[in-house]
Amino acid sequence: MNPLLLPLVLPGVYAPQEDTALLAGALAEEPLRPGADVLDVGTGSGALAIEAARRGTRVTAVDVSWRAVCTARANAWVAGVPVRIRRGNLFAPVRDRSFDLILTNPPYVPAPMGIRPRGPARAWDAGRDGRFVVDRICREASPLLRPGGVLLMVHSALSDPDRTLVHLRTAGLKASVTRRSRIAFGPVVRGRADWLRQRGLLSPADEKEELVVVRAELPV
Ligand SMILES: C[S@@+](CC[C@H](N)C(=O)[O-])C[C@H]1O[C@@H](n2cnc3c(N)ncnc32)[C@H](O)[C@@H]1O
Secondary structure, three states: OOOOOOOOOOOOOOOOOHHHHHHHHHHHHOOOOOOOEEEEEOOOOOHHHHHHHOOOOEEEEEEOOHHHHHHHHHHHHHHOOOEEEEEOOOOHHHOOOOEEEEEEOOOOEOOOOOOOOOHHHHHOEOOOOOOHHHHHHHHHOHHHEEEEEEEEEEEEHHHOHHHHHHHHHHOOOEEEEEEEEEEEOOHHHHHOHHHHHHOOOOOOOOOEEEEEEEEEEOOO
């Protein structure tokens, strides 16, 4: 089923987009045994959690937004798949657990106004370098992975994938970029394109943004 076509997305919840689809493609390629433990951090509508649950895995999903939690619960119920959905800040609700796969499409857009976004912007704004949440994930995901476990994270080339690779390797993971996709600017990037150009994150000729999927595996 197309993960972009969910029946319910409450106002203020991130509707599945190209980044969701790119990560769903990477998820589809990941070998997963039935009953494997999967975590979807920043689940939003629950699209990725539901895709993983359809493969017979045991999925836990977390989001900081109550609206997202309600949306994801409703969508999992409509899809007829079991997903444990918790409200919380990144890994806080699952500190005592371990996982075979961690999925995440975190906020990653560089934002002129710093690191305290409010309302729907919490889904995309991520500090001036776009790394406020990405860096936390790089630091905090590895202890939650089982040996052989995998982190799949999508973010923009605007938020420095090379730095992500360095941080994940420093945390003991084997990390690489496994997928890339160039997409037209969405409304958020279009609205701050001049600022991104002033900062040298976009060139004057850039009309598209590149998304990447980073895959990082904890060696056995
Ligand atoms: C880009 S959206 C992705 C939603 C969904 N996973 C998808 O791919 O369509 C990012 C999500 O992360 C959530 N989020 C932001 N900061 C968070 C945090 N500190 N802890 C948990 N979730 C967070 C937002 O509420 C939002 O639902």
